[in-house]
Amino acid sequence: MAINEVECCETYQTHEELLALVNAKMPDEDKLYDLAELFKVFGDSTRIRILYVLFEAEVCVCDLAEALHMTQSAISHQLKILKQSRLVKSRREGKSVFYSLADGHVRTIIAQGREHLDE
Amino acid sequence: MAINEVECCETYQTHEELLALVNAKMPDEDKLYDLAELFKVFGDSTRIRILYVLFEAEVCVCDLAEALHMTQSAISHQLKILKQSRLVKSRREGKSVFYSLADGHVRTIIAQGREHLDE
DNA sequence: TAAACATATGAACAATTGCTCATATGTTTA
DNA sequence: TAAACATATGAGCAATTGTTCATATGTTTA
Numbered sequence: 001m002a003i004n005e006v007e008c009c010e011t012y013q014t015h016e017e018l019l020a021l022v023n024a025k026m027p028d029e030d031k032l033y034d035l036a037e038l039f040k041v042f043g044d045s046t047r048i049r050i051l052y053v054l055f056e057a058e059v060c061v062c063d064l065a066e067a068l069h070m071t072q073s074a075i076s077h078q079l080k081i082l083k084q085s086r087l088v089k090s091r092r093e094g095k096s097v098f099y100s101l102a103d104g105h106v107r108t109i110i111a112q113g114r115e116h117l118d119e
Numbered sequence: 120m121a122i123n124e125v126e127c128c129e130t131y132q133t134h135e136e137l138l139a140l141v142n143a144k145m146p147d148e149d150k151l152y153d154l155a156e157l158f159k160v161f162g163d164s165t166r167i168r169i170l171y172v173l174f175e176a177e178v179c180v181c182d183l184a185e186a187l188h189m190t191q192s193a194i195s196h197q198l199k200i201l202k203q204s205r206l207v208k209s210r211r212e213g214k215s216v217f218y219s220l221a222d223g224h225v226r227t228i229i230a231q232g233r234e235h236l237d238e
Numbered sequence: 239t240a241a242a243c244a245t246a247t248g249a250a251c252a253a254t255t256g257c258t259c260a261t262a263t264g265t266t267t268a
Numbered sequence: 269t270a271a272a273c274a275t276a277t278g279a280g281c282a283a284t285t286g287t288t289c290a291t292a293t294g295t296t297t298a
Binding site: 008009040044046070071073074077078092094095096 | 273274285286287288289290294295296
């Protein structure tokens with residue numbers, strides 16, 4: 001009881017051990033925040049659908065809007081979020097802007113999510 | 120122009136191809152919704168912190184609350200969400216309830232998220 | 239240069255979310 | 269059985285979020 005004055009249930013023999021472990025292994029506040037922000041991006045079915053389209057091809061904004069039956073504005077707002085998280089990248093070609101996946105983690109993360117749901 | 124009456128930018132030679140591909144590869148509405156719901160669970164830093172504690176040990180609610188400096192109620196509400204998504208499981212032992220990770224996908228998903236952020 | 243096209247963006251609004259507070263439920267012990 | 273302890277839960281509130289609408293920015297073409 002040197003470090004922690006307060007105790008709760010009867011597991012207190014390992015309390016200090018647990019708290020030390022948590023302090024040692026827990027990432028920084030900033031890192032945890034960024035991690036949560038990243039997963040938040042995956043936490044919307046419109047953005048998931050956009051990513052699924054981009055799994056297949058590099059696509060411009062208006063084609064994405066058409067394929068997903070949504071307005072250009074809605075898609076554009078979501079693409080901005082995906083780009084800020086560096087999940088997609090863009091390339092201008094004349095009047096159009098083409099979007100594609102930025103890296104392979106997107107596929108892995110979504111694949112793991114599906115595996116979890118399928119088990 | 121048999122199937123789609125509306126066109127947008129000049130990439131329309133592949134429009135029908137794209138739309139067919141999207142229809143073929145895109146998971147069902149329900150699956151997409153569940154996937155987004157799952158990632159929403161990862162999209163909160165309190166829940167991420169809970170998961171990080173559970174990476175190290177099976178822990179009861181009051182110890183989680185203490186380790187994360189949060190109220191028992193807040194932790195309990197979040198544990199309910201984690202359990203509904205089958206990311207954690209629980210076991211009662213007397214007055215206490217001990218929580219632990221439900222499967223390995225949690226670690227993989229979070230690890231991939233961190234990899235993405237670190238690149 | 240003006241019009242048309244493709245995309246981006248700010249404001250606004252409804253819907254969702256995480257926490258707090260009060261209290262209910264479940265378990266043990268005096 | 270009553271009191272104490274550990275956890276769960278419903279209501280309420282502030283904060284966040286996804287879409288729409290209007291409009292701005294950027295590019296091409298007549």
